[in-house]
Amino acid sequence: MTVARLGAIEAGGTKFVLAAGDGPTAIAASHTIPTTTPEETLSQALAWFQDQGPLQGLGIASFGPVELDRGSSEWGHILKTPKPGWSHCDLAGYFVRHLSVPVGFETDVNGAALGEHGFGAGQGVASLTYVTVGTGIGGGAISNGRLVHGAGHPELGHIYSRRDADDRDFAGTCPFHGDCLEGLASGPAILARWGATLSELPQDHAAHNLVAGYLAQMCHTVFASMAVETIVLGGGVMKAPGLLERVVRQARELGAGYLPKSEVRRIVPPSLGDRAGITGAMLIAQRAAAGGS
Amino acid sequence: MTVARLGAIEAGGTKFVLAAGDGPTAIAASHTIPTTTPEETLSQALAWFQDQGPLQGLGIASFGPVELDRGSSEWGHILKTPKPGWSHCDLAGYFVRHLSVPVGFETDVNGAALGEHGFGAGQGVASLTYVTVGTGIGGGAISNGRLVHGAGHPELGHIYSRRDADDRDFAGTCPFHGDCLEGLASGPAILARWGATLSELPQDHAAHNLVAGYLAQMCHTVFASMAVETIVLGGGVMKAPGLLERVVRQARELGAGYLPKSEVRRIVPPSLGDRAGITGAMLIAQRAAAGGS
Numbered sequence: 001m002t003v004a005r006l007g008a009i010e011a012g013g014t015k016f017v018l019a020a021g022d023g024p025t026a027i028a029a030s031h032t033i034p035t036t037t038p039e040e041t042l043s044q045a046l047a048w049f050q051d052q053g054p055l056q057g058l059g060i061a062s063f064g065p066v067e068l069d070r071g072s073s074e075w076g077h078i079l080k081t082p083k084p085g086w087s088h089c090d091l092a093g094y095f096v097r098h099l100s101v102p103v104g105f106e107t108d109v110n111g112a113a114l115g116e117h118g119f120g121a122g123q124g125v126a127s128l129t130y131v132t133v134g135t136g137i138g139g140g141a142i143s144n145g146r147l148v149h150g151a152g153h154p155e156l157g158h159i160y161s162r163r164d165a166d167d168r169d170f171a172g173t174c175p176f177h178g179d180c181l182e183g184l185a186s187g188p189a190i191l192a193r194w195g196a197t198l199s200e201l202p203q204d205h206a207a208h209n210l211v212a213g214y215l216a217q218m219c220h221t222v223f224a225s226m227a228v229e230t231i232v233l234g235g236g237v238m239k240a241p242g243l244l245e246r247v248v249r250q251a252r253e254l255g256a257g258y259l260p261k262s263e264v265r266r267i268v269p270p271s272l273g274d275r276a277g278i279t280g281a282m283l284i285a286q287r288a289a290a291g292g293s
Numbered sequence: 294m295t296v297a298r299l300g301a302i303e304a305g306g307t308k309f310v311l312a313a314g315d316g317p318t319a320i321a322a323s324h325t326i327p328t329t330t331p332e333e334t335l336s337q338a339l340a341w342f343q344d345q346g347p348l349q350g351l352g353i354a355s356f357g358p359v360e361l362d363r364g365s366s367e368w369g370h371i372l373k374t375p376k377p378g379w380s381h382c383d384l385a386g387y388f389v390r391h392l393s394v395p396v397g398f399e400t401d402v403n404g405a406a407l408g409e410h411g412f413g414a415g416q417g418v419a420s421l422t423y424v425t426v427g428t429g430i431g432g433g434a435i436s437n438g439r440l441v442h443g444a445g446h447p448e449l450g451h452i453y454s455r456r457d458a459d460d461r462d463f464a465g466t467c468p469f470h471g472d473c474l475e476g477l478a479s480g481p482a483i484l485a486r487w488g489a490t491l492s493e494l495p496q497d498h499a500a501h502n503l504v505a506g507y508l509a510q511m512c513h514t515v516f517a518s519m520a521v522e523t524i525v526l527g528g529g530v531m532k533a534p535g536l537l538e539r540v541v542r543q544a545r546e547l548g549a550g551y552l553p554k555s556e557v558r559r560i561v562p563p564s565l566g567d568r569a570g571i572t573g574a575m576l577i578a579q580r581a582a583a584g585g586s
Contacts (some may be wrong), residue, residue, distance in 0.1 A: 065553045079553060087551045112548070127443030139518070143436045143443065148422030150436065150520035152553025160515045160547070162453040162472075176551040179455075221452045225432070225518050227443035259467040260372060260445025 006056045007099075009045060010108060011035075011062040011091065013083055013135060014089025016045055017278050020052040024119060024282040038089045045097050051057055057107055058095050059104045059201050059281040064138070066091075068105065076105045082175060084271025104288035105155050108132070109140030111280030112270070116232045117142050117280060118283055120272040127228040130276065131156060132235035133215065141226060148226075155237035157182035159221060166206070185214040187237050198240035211237070212246035219247060219267050220254040227260075234270040249253040295364050300336060300348045300392075301574035303327075304355040304384060306428060307400060309338055313345040317412060317575040327330055330380045340389050350582025351388050352382060353396045355406025356383075357431070359384075361398065361446055369398045397526060400446050401425070402433030404573030405563065409525045409575055411434050413565040419424040420521040423569065424449060425528035426508065430475040434519060450475035452514060454507050459499070462547035478507040480530050490564035491533035504530070512560050513539060513547040520553075527563040537562055 008027075009128040010017040014035055021028040029052060033044045049055065065081065067074040069210025076092025092105040104113070113130035115123075122142070132140040139156030141148040146166060158180045173192050183189055190198055194207050201207050218232050233244060248267050255262060270276045301320075303310040304562040307328055314321035322345060326337045342348065358374065360367040369385025385398040399407070406415075406423035414437070415421040424532045432449030434441040441447065451473045465476025466485050476482055483491055487500050494500050513526050531537060541560050548555060 009336050009344075067553075069554075141519075143441050144439050148420075148436050148520060151516070151522040151558045152520055152530055154520045155517045155552055157515045158551060160455040160510055162455055176549045177547075181555055221514060222518060223444070224448045224452045225515060226434075227441060227445055227447045229444040254470075256469045258451060260360075265444045 005056045006282060006285040007049050007052065007058040007101075008278055008285050009058070009060045009062075010111065011060060011223060011278035012108060012277075013063045016041055018045055018048050019278050019282065020049065020055070021103075021282070023286060024115070024279045027278070029284065030278070035044065037085050037089075042091070042094050046095070049095075050101060055099060055101045057102050057104070057250045057285040057287060058099060059106075059111075059253050059284030059286070060092055060095070061106050061277050061281040062091055063109045064107050064153065065155070066105070066107055066153070068107070068149060069241060076103070096247035102291070103290040104284035104292070105238050106147070106280070106284050107138070107140055108277055109138045110147050110153065111140070111284060112234060113140035113142050113280065114147065114274040114277035115272055115279030116270055119279055120270060121268045122230045122277060125229040127226070127283060128230045128232065129156075129222050129226060129228045130232045130234065130270070131218070131222075133185065133187075135187050135236040137186050137235075139222070141228065143226065143228070156218065156222070157186070159218065161217050164210055164213055167210055167233060181218055185211050185237070190237065198237060198243060203242060208240070209245060209250075212243055213250050215243075215247045216250035216254055219251040223251075223255065223259055223265055229264055229266065231265075231267045232270050232276075234276060238269065298349045299575060299576050299578040300342050300345065300351040301571055302351070302353045302355075303401060303404060303570035303574050304335070304353060305503055305570075306356045311338055312571050312575065313342065313348070314575070316579060317572045320571070323571065324375035330378050331384075334556070335384070335387050338452070339388070342392060348392060348394045350395045350397070350578040351392060352399075352404075352577030352581060353385055353388070353575040354399050354570050354577060355384055355399045357400050357446065358448070359400055359446070361400070361442060369396070395581040395584070397577035397585070399440070399573070399577055400431070400433055401570055402431045403440050403446065404433070404577060405527060405569035406435050406525075406573065407440065407576045408565055408569040408572030409563055412572055413563060413569060414525050414561045415523045418522040421518070421523045421525065422449075422515050422519060422521045423525045423527065423563070424511070424515075426479065426526065426530040427528035428480050430479050430528075432515070435570055436521070442585065449511065449515070450479070452511065453557065454510050457503055457506055460503055465512050474511055478504050478530070483530065491530060491536060496535060501533070501535065501539060501555075502543075506543050508536075508540045509543035509547055512544040516543055516544075516548065516558055519554075522549065522557055522559065524558075524560045525563050525569075526560060527569060529539060533564065
């Protein structure tokens with residue numbers, strides 16, 4: 001048995017990544033379980049943590065939408081989600097009750113933003129946005145060195161985009177908004193249009209520049225609205241060869257050299273790779289153990 | 294002569310508003326001068342402040358783009374601007390040299406955001422975006438109670454919009470981006486399309502819903518990207534009868550009830566009216582006098 005003191009959960013729609021250790025850079029053990037029903041998934045996670053010995057804090061970075069407001073009776077819950085069975089699941093409360101440890105709770109992308117800011121591509125910058133492009137599109141942000149909270153949390157996937165002139169007919173796949181960014185450029189949107197992933201399509205297929213264009217526009221919007229220094233683009237879709245480079249090039253064209261300090265603004269891949277989220281969840285655990293929220 | 298201790302400048306593209314007094318809610322004297330050449334405008338402002346007696350701090354909220362980084366040799370300068378003669382004007386440095394007082398320097402919209410947050414429509418909220426819709430479109434934001442800085446400052450007018458299906462031909466008036474938001478919905482863009490202001494067009498003219506739609510989309514983007522609680526919409530264009538109500542309604546439709554905490558998100562007019570900027574500049578002066586930046 002390890003001498004783990006902190007626990008971390010990256011709660012995703014398809015899998016839960018669990019970790020235990022002394023901190024973000026000292027993960028002693030980790031484990032992955034599939035996301036099935038809340039009852040099954042949470043009890044499996046609990047059993048694994050109980051095998052790790054006593055914890056001093058737990059950090060959760062969860063898929064959303066979630067309630068982040070400590071003053072709300074729904075704090076730590078997943079809110080209304082299309083994912084069957086998970087709406088109003090009291091994710092944080094389950095572990096508060098069963099583990100009796102301080103629990104910190106954030107969105108998955110806020111967790112990844114914390115991880116990349118602390119130990120990855122965003123070290124040393126005061127402002128950063130982490131965006132995942134996968135089954136959905138979501139973003140978490142740090143401004144003046146702190147996570148951006150407010151009325152809930154960002155839902156960056158649901159902004160609208162100027163449509164490409166050659167792409168005005170696709171209705172989009174978002175059940176709420178149709179052709180919002182997620183409805184145009186997420187993994188399911190790409191599959192719905194072309195019957196294949198970007199990685200499966202030849203490099204000269206029009207899909208590459210089209211998807212890159214929408215993601216570039218999102219980056220331009222984030223730069224122009226939040227003035228961040230660094231945008232980290234992660235998630236499964238971003239693993240398509242050449243996509244990041246296309247986004248960087250098109251975002252530069254959209255900016256047209258106008259935005260202040262264009263020279264310090266960067267669009268980069270997550271340098272922690274798939275470990276950004278669990279690293280951030282460990283940071284959240286650290287804060288919870290230290291008495292912060 | 295007043296016993297003024299603080300000075301404030303709202304530096305706009307058409308006029309400079311000057312104020313002197315004991316604080317944001319104790320403005321003893323104010324004066325407005327037209328924005329002509331930097332030499333003339335700044336010397337007139339200086340002469341007015343010298344008549345107000347010794348100051349302990351000066352706050353400037355300026356049109357942009359500007360350099361906000363205290364570590365930069367261009368701090369306090371206006372950067373490259375289409376406004377003739379003003380590119381690279383050392384606005385803050387002029388008053389540092391001639392008045393020998395601590396000078397605080399912000400964008401005009403950051404100033405207005407501070408004013409509305411401190412004494413206006415945004416009192417009590419932790420996150421707010423102030424947007425002016427006039428000759429240009431610009432936004433300033435407060436997150437976690439602090440102004441959003443980063444790589445320069447936000448340039449919210451230069452995000453792109455999903456074009457209305459009935460409005461795909463207008464090329465837009467922005468010299469940098471064509472049909473960015475400012476190119477579609479600013480005062481000059483409205484004049485260029487319809488030869489009149491919104492206030493001059495009949496209420497059943499299509500222009501009202503079209504412009505409202507682009508501004509609603511911007512509000513949706515701000516809510517989805519920055520998760521702010523309150524958006525304050527000011528500026529000359531927003532004085533058109535019924536426009537704010539149209540924006541509120543269309544933003545609600547665009548959100549489709551999806552964003553977390555929709556019930557606390559508000560789109561409101563500036564409750565300080567045209568005094569938001571100069572009130573914020575006084576707050577900036579207060580901070581400068583107290584040794585902050």
